[in-house]
Amino acid sequence: MNSKKPVIEIKDVYTRFGDRQVLRGINLNIYPEETFVILGRSGCGKSTLLRHLIGLQKPESGDIHIKGVDIIHADDEKKRQTLLKVGMLFQNGALFNSMTVGDNVALPLKQHTPLELSTIRIMGRIKLDLVGLAEFEHHYPSQLSGGMKKRAALARALAMDPEILFCDEPSAGLDPVVAVGIDQLILKLKSAFKMCIVVVTHELESVFTIADRIALMDGGRIVFLGNKEEMKKSDNPIVRQFIDRKPDQDIIDTEQYFNTLINE
Amino acid sequence: MNKVYEVLGGWGRQLFGFFKSVRQFFLLSWQTFKWLLTAPLSRKKIEWHDVFVQMVRIGVDSLPIVIVISFFIGLILAMQAAYQLHQFGASIYVANLVGVSITRELGPLITAILVSGRCGSAIAAELGTMKVGEEIDALKTMSIDPIGFLAVPRTLAMVVVLPCLTILADLVGIGGGVLFAVTQLEIPFSAYFRQSAEAILAKDFLTGLIKSGVFAVIVSQIGIYQGFQVRGGAEGVGKSTTISVVSAIFLIILADVLFTALFYSTF
16 A cells, blocks of 8 residues: 555564463554554553554564664664654653653753754744643643643654654543544644654544554454554454444353352 | 462562562662763763752752751760760760761761661652653653663762761761760860870771762662662552662661671771
């Protein structure tokens, strides 16, 4: 579907935590300038996959290339260089509570660029303006509402002008109006900066607003990959369950249920 | 039989867990140390501003409590010493006893224990909260090394400030002894001063400072390690904070025994 070279290549990624197999062979290519949504229920392994992609955790086996660099086996310096081109929006923002919003946004620039402090301030203000928080530069994160925190965190993720932006549950814990605002912001970024945006979420409404392509994960595998229309038309039972918001089937095997109760 | 397995297995797991955390502790301290050693050679920048902020937090903010406690310790030592020495008409030796035990032992020890309770725990709680709030993960994804950004400034500040506090505690503690001697034992200030100056040798003072440098490394590294290894939420932060104080005090006293034995046998 896309003739361009993928920016993110995920090959045969397996991960286990103790006895629990979390990822069972993930294969995925994500292309430049697309908004890619990884959808799945809680505990399906989507957050773990995201942690592999941003280099916080190594998978048990498999390869992940970001912009052609093998980030699992690359040395620290190479990994550092690659991650500079990646922005990450954490679920609860993960703003540094001891710093003002302005300092939060300025931090990556201070650390990684030789720019003058005054220049950094201006660049930080531009990013804050982009997310509509220009007048909150001198506020501390604790003085902001949930939605504002998330927007400030987005400004920080954009500070280094990343080519890839990862978002972990961007609208989780926000009221519907604010959540739509975040979705609109993501769409705006997409058209303004032409960056590759990877969103991990379980919220269907926002998926259908922002996604170019969607991957549905279940039990550590990708069970569906395609665009919105394909997803709506799909007759895959897991996709249908997700779209139609059906609860899990109750346990039918009464004997097994009895055994789990008496723990034998 | 099952009970036996359960109990032994539990102990075994605890033992393994203990050795694992000891290993991780040394690994983390080594990383901090390595960072400091290699910083001048590479383009890594030490966050001097953060070092300064931490120095104020550890040093300046601890001043009142360190001054009051070490004054009391000096006073107590003088009273207890006088109680015995008085019987032999050797009250003037209170100056020796107070001076030597404060500079060699109690000054560094009390200061380190106070700072571990005040600041070691604060470091653990602060870093632990950052860990729980994904702030440390955020640092990593921004390609900022948490060791250089968080651990190094705190370690540096502690290693500089704790010996300084100890010098102050030494002086104030001796002052406590002076006060008691001059007012209660009717020893003139000049005689007490002369006696102290003769009794306290440079090496007494220096061994105390060496100890306090070691204590500084212990307090800062335990705090940082406990902060970084917090798991779970607020409960995990509380647990790590408590452990950081208890284990820091334990290690301070253990190190004190070793160093005192070393200084006793060599000097």
